[in-house]
Amino acid sequence: MIDSDSMWVANSDDLERTVASYQSNQAVVLDTEFVRERTYYPKPALVQLAGAGHISLVDPVAVTDASALSSLLESERTLKVVHSGSEDLEVFQAWLGCPIKGWFDTQVAAALLGYGYAIGYRNIVETFLGEELDKGETRSDWLQRPLSDSQLQYAIADVLYLEPVFERLYQEAEALGRVEWVLEEGARAVMGSQNASYDCRVKIGSAWKLPARGLLALMELCGAREQLAVSHNKPRGWILDDQSMMQIATALPSSKTQLRPLLSDKSRGAIRHVDRWLLAVSKAVDAPVDQLPEPVAPPMSAGQRQRMKLIKQRVVGWAADLNIAPEIIFNKSDYAMWVQWLEGGTISIPDHWTGWRRVLFTERLMHEFSRGE
Numbered sequence: 315m316i317d318s319d320s321m322w323v324a325n326s327d328d329l330e331r332t333v334a335s336y337q338s339n340q341a342v343v344l345d346t347e348f349v350r351e352r353t354y355y356p357k358p359a360l361v362q363l364a365g366a367g368h369i370s371l372v373d374p375v376a377v378t379d380a381s382a383l384s385s386l387l388e389s390e391r392t393l394k395v396v397h398s399g400s401e402d403l404e405v406f407q408a409w410l411g412c413p414i415k416g417w418f419d420t421q422v423a424a425a426l427l428g429y430g431y432a433i434g435y436r437n438i439v440e441t442f443l444g445e446e447l448d449k450g451e452t453r454s455d456w457l458q459r460p461l462s463d464s465q466l467q468y469a470i471a472d473v474l475y476l477e478p479v480f481e482r483l484y485q486e487a488e489a490l491g492r493v494e495w496v497l498e499e500g501a502r503a504v505m506g507s508q509n510a511s512y513d514c515r516v517k518i519g520s521a522w523k524l525p526a527r528g529l530l531a532l533m534e535l536c537g538a539r540e541q542l543a544v545s546h547n548k549p550r551g552w553i554l555d556d557q558s559m560m561q562i563a564t565a566l567p568s569s570k571t572q573l574r575p576l577l578s579d580k581s582r583g584a585i586r587h588v589d590r591w592l593l594a595v596s597k598a599v600d601a602p603v604d605q606l607p608e609p610v611a612p613p614m615s616a617g618q619r620q621r622m623k624l625i626k627q628r629v630v631g632w633a634a635d636l637n638i639a640p641e642i643i644f645n646k647s648d649y650a651m652w653v654q655w656l657e658g659g660t661i662s663i664p665d666h667w668t669g670w671r672r673v674l675f676t677e678r679l680m681h682e683f684s685r686g687e
Contacts (some may be wrong), residue, residue: 320369327381341393347456359456364473403507417500428637526606531598532563555580
């Protein structure tokens with residue numbers, strides 16, 4: 315049983331007073347519990363706040379005005395500390411939609427300080443504090459009221475131990491001049507959550523098999539699915555699954571009779587929107603040639619994979635010298651883009667290749683390898 319100073323916040327006035335108590339802190343620890351199995355948008359079920367050892371559990375089901383929480387998230391004076399906070403960002407963006415400042419992710423900090431990539435909360439708490447945490451309530455019903463004692467203990471633990479973990483990571487990052495690196499990554503994560511989109515060319519691994527007109531059909535289908543998922547607040551896969559989209563984009567059906575056999579059983583509501591799918595296909599079929607997209611690049615050749623391996627070896631070596639987890643520097647898509655650039659292709663430099671990566675990695679790679687060779 316966790317013994318902590320915690321408070322249940324179930325109305326707007328209490329939330330305003332609670333937020334005011336954290337405003338003078340250097341940092342406030344955050345976590346969220348939510349439910350999204352049956353919806354497009356996550357339903358916020360609980361927000362945990364912690365600072366100076368004091369914990370508040372905010373009930374979004376009961377709080378009718380969460381503007382005080384928005385003001386805390388927007389404040390540049392107080393760091394918002396999370397661990398693996400991408401889903402928390404989704405919750406806040408869907409629920410509050412406010413510009414979040416000072417996002418400090420301890421999972422990112424750990425990677426930038428040599429503790430490994432994507433280290434889980436349980437692992438980092440055990441490594442730093444010697445505490446073993448129970449994750450038994452991860453998939454429980456967080457919208458039920460009242461919450462069970464085990465749910466409350468779980469929710470409290472998610473922020474109680476993160477505060478001392480943050481303090482240690484912050485001190486280490488400050489000593490190495492890497493606090494701004496963590497905040498830079500946090501700002502990118504916030505921006506990414508605000509501009510989140512589903513790019514079927516990237517998300518669907520077999521999209522490279524489609525010719526240009528089929529690819530346009532896939533993109534049109536994806537756009538129609540997104541509109542329906544948002545308007546009905548249902549998961550994308552419930553509207554139309556990726557397998558069905560690929561089958562439709564490959565066959566380019568022109569009638570309901572041709573289209574229906576292409577719908578898999580995974581899409582619960584796909585049959586209700588047959589006209590939308592046919593309209594998406596017809597737009598692609600009727601599109602002039604100059605409006606067709608560039609095909610998706612096929613899987614790499616053996617030579618390209620070898621070049622990628624050499625690039626990655628350089629990055630891994632430089633990362634080891636700096637005691638940084640190499641996975642946080644560039645991902646697989648980045649390395650594919652590096653190969654494209656080195657072969658003389660035209661690319662748009664991603665934003666995350668700038669900032670702290672620019673001198674340490676991006677410019678070094680550009681000097682290390684010769685384009686077009």
